[in-house]
Structure formats: C-alpha cells, structure tokens
Amino acid sequence: MRFYVPIVFGCLFLGVAAVGPTDALAHGDVTPQAVDTHTLPPLGEEMRSENPYRGLAEAVKVGVSAYTQNCARCHGIEAVSGGMSPDLREMDTECLDQKDEVKKKACFKEVDDFFMSITMKGKVRNGVEKMPSFKGTFNQEAVWAIKTYLDTRRPGN
Ligand code: HEC
Known part of the structure; x- marks a missing residue:
C-alpha cells in the first residue's frame, strides 16, 4: 500500500x-500549448497555402512565443538546432539562392505549404512519433506566425 x-x-x-x-x-512539456493569435489579422477556416503574414512584426512577436513553447525543445532555442531535429532556419535556403523571381516565389510557397502540412500533421516514422501533431491546438494563424518568426532566423539575417 x-x-x-x-x-x-x-x-x-x-x-x-x-x-x-x-x-x-x-519548458520540456510534451503537451502542445495553445497560442493566442487575437492580435493578428484573422484568416478564417480555409487553409492558405502561402504565408499571408510574411514580414509582419506582430506575427514575429506571436511566433517567437509560440515557437519557444512548442518547438524549441526539439528544434532548438532560437531555432538553432542541436542536431536531433532539422534546423528550421535552413528550410528556404534553396529559395534564397534562386535567381529567377517567379521560381523564387514558387519556391517560398512550396516551403510554406510543406511547413503548414507537417506542423499540423506531425511526423510518425516506423510507428514512432517523431513530432507531435499540432492540429486541434493551433489555428493556421499560429502556424504562419511561427513561420514568420523563423524567416527572421534565416542564416545571414
Ligand atoms: C518532439 C520533438 C518535436 C517537436 C516538439 C516539434 N518537432 Fe518538428 N520535427 C521533429 C523531427 C524529429 C522532425 C524530422 C521528422 C522526420 O523524420 O522527417 C521534425 C520535422 C519538422 C519539419 C520539417 C523540416 C524539414 O526540413 O524537413 C518542420 C517544418 C517542423 N518539424 C516544424 C515544427 C514546428 C513548427 C514545431 C512547433 C510547433 C515542431 N516542429 C515541433 C521533432 C519535433
């Protein structure tokens, strides 16, 4: 007893x-934390395939806090990966190197779309959850805010 x-x-x-x-x-909590996005322009239910907040200062602010609470424990403090999970600052390096403006735009859009998809779905590999799904905790505003923050963490910024 x-x-x-x-x-x-x-x-x-x-x-x-x-x-x-x-x-x-x-810090170190495994439960996804809700994100307060009321200071951001609302986007409605229909999912965008491209970040509508790119460069928006308020989105960076919301994104820093959302990232720190939900992603940093795997992807690293201030997005500097310790090597266990992909370094999210490098995601659009290929796009930045693209000289053709039309292709460059398409490249950013593709990365955005992929970013939204994996963040909402998470990642299971060989039956092991590598990354949790944030669907049900995040609205799209929260995801785009994190992406906007990560844009400010690109190498060379
Ligand atoms: C429990 C650890 C963990 C947490 C928490 C986590 N991730 Fe991940 N994430 C991973 C791992 C591991 C991968 C690599 C998955 C694979 O094997 O393909 C990954 C992959 C990704 C990718 C794909 C990167 C690429 O270049 O292929 C994105 C985007 C991503 N995570 C975003 C996020 C965001 C945004 C958050 C917070 C909202 C988050 N992750 C929280 C572990 C985590």
Missing part, C-alpha cells in the same frame, strides 16, 4: 499541473 501513495500523489500533481497555469512548466 505504502508504495501506491507516491504514485497517487504524483498523478494528482500532474492533474493539477495540466489544468493550472502552464507557462512555468512549459
């Missing part, structure tokens, strides 16, 4: 932590 007591208390504690203020516990 004695051995069950700490387990019960442990579960109670986790239960309280899950519904209580989570900011202080967010």
Whole structure:
C-alpha cells in the first residue's frame, strides 16, 4: 500500500499541473500549448497555402512565443538546432539562392505549404512519433506566425 501513495500523489500533481497555469512548466512539456493569435489579422477556416503574414512584426512577436513553447525543445532555442531535429532556419535556403523571381516565389510557397502540412500533421516514422501533431491546438494563424518568426532566423539575417 505504502508504495501506491507516491504514485497517487504524483498523478494528482500532474492533474493539477495540466489544468493550472502552464507557462512555468512549459519548458520540456510534451503537451502542445495553445497560442493566442487575437492580435493578428484573422484568416478564417480555409487553409492558405502561402504565408499571408510574411514580414509582419506582430506575427514575429506571436511566433517567437509560440515557437519557444512548442518547438524549441526539439528544434532548438532560437531555432538553432542541436542536431536531433532539422534546423528550421535552413528550410528556404534553396529559395534564397534562386535567381529567377517567379521560381523564387514558387519556391517560398512550396516551403510554406510543406511547413503548414507537417506542423499540423506531425511526423510518425516506423510507428514512432517523431513530432507531435499540432492540429486541434493551433489555428493556421499560429502556424504562419511561427513561420514568420523563423524567416527572421534565416542564416545571414
Ligand atoms: C518532439 C520533438 C518535436 C517537436 C516538439 C516539434 N518537432 Fe518538428 N520535427 C521533429 C523531427 C524529429 C522532425 C524530422 C521528422 C522526420 O523524420 O522527417 C521534425 C520535422 C519538422 C519539419 C520539417 C523540416 C524539414 O526540413 O524537413 C518542420 C517544418 C517542423 N518539424 C516544424 C515544427 C514546428 C513548427 C514545431 C512547433 C510547433 C515542431 N516542429 C515541433 C521533432 C519535433
């Protein structure tokens, strides 16, 4: 019986932590954290295939906080990857090198679309969850805000 007591208390504690203020516990937390996007222009339900917030300062601000709470533990503090997960600053390096403006635009759009897709779906490989799905926690505003922040972290910026 004695051995069950700490387990019960442990579960109670986790239960309280899950519904209580989570900011202080967010670091290393595996639960996706909701993002407050009310300061951003609303985008509605229909998914965009291209980041409508590119360069928007408020999106960078929302994105920093959303990234830090949800992505940094795997993709690295300030998006500098420790090597365990892909370095998200490098995602559109190929596009930046593209000389043809039309192709360059198409390249950014393709990266945006891929970014949205993997962030919402997550990644399972060989039955192991490598990255959680953020669908149900994030709206598209949150995802585009993170992408806008990551644009500011490109090498050379
Ligand atoms: C539990 C760790 C973990 C968390 C948390 C996580 N990711 Fe990932 N992410 C990964 C791993 C591992 C991969 C590589 C998956 C694979 O094997 O293809 C990945 C891949 C990606 C890719 C594809 C990169 C590329 O160049 O192919 C994007 C984009 C991405 N993650 C965005 C995010 C965003 C945005 C967040 C936060 C909202 C996030 N991830 C949170 C682990 C994580």
